[in-house]
Amino acid sequence: MIVTTTQTIEGHRITAYHGLVVGEVIMGSNFVRDFMASITDVIGGRSGVYETKLADARTEASRELEERARAMGANAVVGVDLDYEVVGDSMLMVSISGTAVTVE
Numbered sequence: 001m002i003v004t005t006t007q008t009i010e011g012h013r014i015t016a017y018h019g020l021v022v023g024e025v026i027m028g029s030n031f032v033r034d035f036m037a038s039i040t041d042v043i044g045g046r047s048g049v050y051e052t053k054l055a056d057a058r059t060e061a062s063r064e065l066e067e068r069a070r071a072m073g074a075n076a077v078v079g080v081d082l083d084y085e086v087v088g089d090s091m092l093m094v095s096i097s098g099t100a101v102t103v104e
Helices: 031-043 048-071
Strands: 014-028 076-087 091-103
Touching: 014 048, 014 076, 048 076, 048 091
Parallel strands: none
Antiparallel strands: 014 091, 076 091
């Protein structure tokens, strides 16, 4: 599965458009993680816990996007956009969207 932020794929021709496809993941963090991250914020440095959480959410959302595109009969997704949002006090949402297409 080719997944790209561009509208075209060099060396390939889009032969069919299947429509919008989205992968979304909402992940919560627990009290211990929040507490440890707040300590890192106070003393400085990077929050490895949250970086790992973001990477996991991004990977899962990408996997979901690809699965949904395949189910639509696509073999690529173009025009991909990745968004991050905070939901409530301790939930993180990662959303990735694009257009499912068939390329040759």
